[in-house]
Amino acid sequence: MNYMVETKGLSKRFGNETAVKNLELKIPKGEVYGFLGPNGAGKTTTIRMLLGLMKPTSGSIHIFNQDLTKEKISILKKVGSLVENPSYYPHLTAYENLEALRKILGVPKKRIYEVLETVRLTDVAHKKVKGYSLGMKQRLVIAASLLNEPQLLILDEPTNGLDPSGIIEIRDLIKRLPSEYGMTVLISSHLLSEIDQIATSVGIISRGKMIFQDTIETMREHAQIKISLKSSNSHRAYQSLLTKGKQVDYKDGLIYLDDQSDEDVAEVVNSLVHDGFSIYRVEEEKRSLEDIFLQMTSKEDVK
């Protein structure tokens, strides 16, 4: 298979600390690839290496099937990016900021107006960026990343600092990019919920290691919600369910159900009530990202 981005054994060490370990990133064309991991997992470090801002300690990077170390400039012509906190020149206007990038990229001036329109900054285009709100600055750097109509867009936590409506707006924009412009998007985040809503593929990184990489559907299976049940005499209730052959777990006074269709839940509740247990709570627990990490890493260990 041809990948837009493919890394092999990518590693980065800072002194004694290895921030990225043997990463095998594979991003198919036309995907929105969600790059997920908690703070300090190595997302930004990976992205910096993909953009040639940092040299890998070892491993290789191919983008558009070209070797990054050999053809960096020709690759970067077709890449748009946003790394960590927004970078801009505060003493210049939004228009001048984009013009400074446009000149280097060598794209027509009309692109400036187009991207300003895309992120809805046209009205303030000639005001100094110094006075912008955080959300406006973030939108400006997103506009900047789109200037050269990139084939690959790399966004490191692009919704940082945006309010809920701004987040939705950017999310909708990112979702449209692959179908409307044929872009492939790499978007990093530490929020599963955010990735969940826009990504079509997911890579999860934890302490520098890729612990999961697949389609979003496959991940959803891992990230299944749990049903917890609290009843009188929980432990005995749990045992009674076991004897009836139900798939259940018991932890800290709560019963967890493995099967989660409405019918299954109803059946379990029914049988408990029938056996004289009082049901206090039936709750759906969305597993946090951290839980999924734990689950996935423990699975890795078993293999």
Add this chain to the structure above:
Amino acid sequence: MIRRLLQVDFMKMKRKGFWFLTFLGPFGVVALQMVNYGLRKDYLLQQSEDNWGHYLGNITVFTPLALVLGIVILTSFIASVENETNAWKQLLALPVSKLSVYLSKFTVLAGLLFVSSILLAVFTLSFGIFLNLGEQIPWIELLKDSFYPFFAGLPVLALHLWIATVSTNQGIPITVGVLGTILTYSSYVLPDWVIWKWPSLNNGWNEPVINVWLGIGIGLLLYIGGMLDFARRDVK
């Protein structure tokens, strides 16, 4: 590409006072002599038969200091434009080579300092004529005094650009700048190999042009070293 980078670098200098500083340096040097000659012109004109020579001598006392201060301030300005929101990562993720980005910064700074040197020549000449120092204008001396320090100061410029672009701690360029200014101020006691002495054009051979060639040669070496180190490092 380098032409486009230069245009962009000049664009980023807008509203930052770069041009004002470029003007202020040479103006300050001549303004000190305006005060000096304004207060005691008659006395100063008695000091020597060669009024122009004496006047140029007075000017050159302050030129090295203004030059080194200018280098320190301009390099820290140009680095701060990129450091302020860490725009290096945005700039260097564009399809440009790090070498040309560095070359562009150096060219801008050298250009501004060269403009300062031209202004210094113009201001020196104008005030000299205003003072009525005589018909025989020593053109060669005037040009030497205005442009030799620029070339002799290139190593300091190359060193400062390197320090300002690679240090993550902004205290370092400032510290080096302060030390350099002190060294320049006390250049007469320094040995010839100290680069901060070179803009004074003094050396053991009494041959100012040696400082010019040294400045260009060592300046080039320091420039290349700084550029290669900048390119080798991970971007901030």
